Amino acid sequence: MKKKKSKVTAYNNWGYAFVAPFVIVFCIFSIYPVLRTLYLSFTNLKVVGNADIIGFKNYARVLTDKFFWTALWNTVRIWIVNIVLQLGLAFLLMMVFSDVKYKMRGLAVFRIIYYLPNIIAATSIAFLFSTLLDWRYGTFNIIIKSIYDLFGAKYNPVNWIGSSATAGYTVAVIQSWMWFGNSFLMLMAGVQSINRDYFEAAAIDGAGRWTIFGKITLPLIKPIMMYVAITSLIGGLQMFDLPFLMIETASSAYGSVQTVMMYLYKFGFTTGTTQVGYASAVAYVLFLIILTVSVVELRLFRGKGDK
Numbered sequence: 001m002k003k004k005k006s007k008v009t010a011y012n013n014w015g016y017a018f019v020a021p022f023v024i025v026f027c028i029f030s031i032y033p034v035l036r037t038l039y040l041s042f043t044n045l046k047v048v049g050n051a052d053i054i055g056f057k058n059y060a061r062v063l064t065d066k067f068f069w070t071a072l073w074n075t076v077r078i079w080i081v082n083i084v085l086q087l088g089l090a091f092l093l094m095m096v097f098s099d100v101k102y103k104m105r106g107l108a109v110f111r112i113i114y115y116l117p118n119i120i121a122a123t124s125i126a127f128l129f130s131t132l133l134d135w136r137y138g139t140f141n142i143i144i145k146s147i148y149d150l151f152g153a154k155y156n157p158v159n160w161i162g163s164s165a166t167a168g169y170t171v172a173v174i175q176s177w178m179w180f181g182n183s184f185l186m187l188m189a190g191v192q193s194i195n196r197d198y199f200e201a202a203a204i205d206g207a208g209r210w211t212i213f214g215k216i217t218l219p220l221i222k223p224i225m226m227y228v229a230i231t232s233l234i235g236g237l238q239m240f241d242l243p244f245l246m247i248e249t250a251s252s253a254y255g256s257v258q259t260v261m262m263y264l265y266k267f268g269f270t271t272g273t274t275q276v277g278y279a280s281a282v283a284y285v286l287f288l289i290i291l292t293v294s295v296v297e298l299r300l301f302r303g304k305g306d307k
Contacts, residue, residue, distance in 0.1 A: 041280035058281035071263040079236030081172035090183035095213060098191040114181035126245035129174055135159035161246050167253035171243050183228050190224030191217060226301040230294050237290050260286050
């Protein structure tokens with residue numbers, strides 16, 4: 001009996017050998033950078049070399065840095081417009097495709113079409129829209145001008161990505177176009193997990209579309225909605241690629257679209273302004289903000305009966 005037990009134990013130990021490569025890579029490339037960044041946030045490290053521990057001075061600087069708070073407000077402002085359009089369109093499509101009375105077909109094809117923008121590289125999307133929205137030769141302004149000309153009206157080209165009044169909203173709309181397909185797929189997955197008998201029984205009883213949606217669909221996809229909302233929040237507050245690629249640093253619109261991640265990049269990686277310790281503190285302050293808002297959002301989604 002003892003011999004058999006030892007063989008089983010030896011056999012099970014092979015599992016650690018198979019798991020070890022992943023654990024080692026995860027610790028080196030995930031755990032270590034997080035802990036290293038936390039350590040650096042308490043130092044005055046600028047580029048390379050020795051760093052002195054300065055306590056919470058970097059954090060105090062972040063909390064009193066008006067440029068940080070401006071960048072945070074830019075991030076939130078762009079995210080709000082993005083999330084309203086993104087989830088609004090995703091919800092609308094979900095209602096159409098899940099409606100028992102409409103019985104829309106071709107969902108698989110529409111899934112692919114709606115999800116395509118999500119798999120295109122951000123650099124390609126930035127280049128595409130920078131070209132389309134160019135205020136002098138961009139296709140978008142040319143089309144609008146042609147419509148104005150039909151009615152004999154004069155159109156002054158709008159500098160969509162070069163004006164502080166429009167750049168943030170333009171980036172938000174492009175972001176929502178990129179990500180609404182992902183939100184739609186998540187919500188549809190939640191709807192398709194609901195037993196169809198509920199919808200059919202409600203339709204037979206004479207329940208309207210809004211009644212079915214409010215009384216059956218929404219309560220049953222609540223976990224998926226919570227997941228979409230929290231992941232959208234995390235992704236939105238970490239926004240970096242599109243505004244960084246589309247808006248030039250010298251542009252007058254840069255100050256209105258500079259996000260927290262762009263501000264962090266400025267101190268973490270830009271030559272001449274590199275302050276690694278301060279950039280690390282910015283990263284952790286952003287992490288704490290995201291954590292706090294995510295917890296609040298989680299509590300709002302959780303009903304009393306879920307506790």
